[in-house]
Amino acid sequence: MSCPPFPFLSVLPLATSTVASLFKIQLFSDTLQRLILARGNFSLGSFQHANFADLALDLPTSIEGSVVKRQAEYLAGRYLARLSMQQSGLFNPVPPQLGIGMLRAPAWPEIVTGSITHHQYSACAVVLTQPLAIDNFVGIDTELWLTSQQAREIAKSIHNTDELHVLVSAGFTSEQATTLLFSAKEALFKAICPFIGEYFGFDAAQLEACYMFECNTMITGRSGWLQLQLTANWVATRAPQQKYRCWFNCRQFDVLTLVCSNAVDTQWLDIISEDYRYSDSRFYNHPPLAG
Structure with missing residues (x-):
């Protein structure tokens, strides 16, 4: 059983990916399902450029020309963000792709707000199921x-x-x-x-x-x-x-x-x-x- 990172979260059913470069994916939510958190590991050795197409994730030109590490972490973050948005139940049939917005932060759909983080081999995405506002914002690292x-x-x-x-x-x-x-x-x-x-x-x-x-x-x-x-x-x-x-x-x-x-x-x-x-x-x- 996965251990939630914060005491106000509980474990959701395990998620998986169809590519070998993403694994150990975990989903968590607070009791009101106001916050949904997804985290997982990614492997540079298993990463392939085709993983973007396999997961139906957009590959921006700025990322396509970057080093493999940047591509792998971008893939992981966007995939975990999509899992979090899907878990919210606010999108039908699927959440939209996340673009790159102000100060290079992810451009979230207006009905939610969120944040993405990653380091050498692990990534995490978090979503609040309400629009960005002075009483509704989130950042994760x-x-x-x-x-x-x-x-x-x-x-x-x-x-x-x-x-x-x-x-x-x-x-x-x-x-x-x-x-x-x-x-x-x-x-x-x-x-x-x-x-x-x-x-x-x-x-x-x-x-x-x-x-x-x-x-x-x-x-x-x-x-x-x-x-x-x-x-x-x-x-x-x-x-x-x-x-x-x-x-x-x-x-x-x-x-x-x-x-x-x-x-x-x-x-x-x-x-x-x-x-x-x-x-x-x-x-x-x-x-x-x-x-």
Whole structure:
């Protein structure tokens, strides 16, 4: 039995693909079927150009001329997005093809909003079954755990020392903390970029707190949420919210993060509060500021 990445999700029947390059596909949904998540693995060694035709997926010119890795991850993301949209029951007979829209993000049909992510061998797509709005948006990201060298090279561009302290105090190594914050801020960007309309940096948001489920006992398998606050005024004035909850799920090789609107989050918190406990000792925030 597959384990849902977030406690407000439950497992749906397994899905399959007709091509060897896509496998271990899993589907999940919340109890209201407002959010549907599909994830799976893809293989560069098994990928073939003909997989697009086999799965009846469009191959844009910009992707056709790219490297094999880009083609394989694009195929995986679009296929998982189609599975998620099909599961919603909103499309008859089949969902439309996803184009490439603003800031290179997927162009979703107007009746849903969604997000796609992938790393070296895994992809994930998530769909909210209502149109994009200030109370209905979503962003998802997955990242392989950074090595020590990779983390050192990018850490200063991802977070400040206070943000790092929050996660190290929670039991993460500095490399894991940098990875988690990189992923969380990527998910936040995907969630609100339709409102902002242009790129913004990692310093536009700051981690305020880490809140983990009490039952977690080790880094691999830990889950909970991060509290993020927008700090760049020009981003905050366009954004639908000022603070964001970013759900996270840690696995052995990667981390998955999810940012949704408060209206969606509130429903999930009400649902999981009966089954999951929290403790003050599991709440980590900034140390007092000097002065």
